[in-house]
Amino acid sequence: MKPATGKLIISIILDLLDFTIGRIPGLEMVVDGLLGVAAVVMWGWPGLIAFWEIADPTGQVDAFVPTLTLLALSQMRKEKSARPDR
Numbered sequence: 001m002k003p004a005t006g007k008l009i010i011s012i013i014l015d016l017l018d019f020t021i022g023r024i025p026g027l028e029m030v031v032d033g034l035l036g037v038a039a040v041v042m043w044g045w046p047g048l049i050a051f052w053e054i055a056d057p058t059g060q061v062d063a064f065v066p067t068l069t070l071l072a073l074s075q076m077r078k079e080k081s082a083r084p085d086r
Helices: 004-023 029-041 045-057 067-082
Strands: none
Touching: 004 029, 004 067, 029 045, 029 067, 045 067
């Protein structure tokens, strides 16, 4: 398995956790913060985009946007376009 594919799988799992556990009142900000840190660890500076979820204090709206998955797909596409075709 390629490292980017593994990161995509992890991103999907974390977004599912955000959709479930991240909707519990009181935990939404903690989950959003942890997901932001995970995004930065996996994707570097582009991972800072994941911290937009903290802007929603209710935790309800951001749970429906799979931020980490979208970030993973965009970074995979960027890496693919940077490699020369064989």
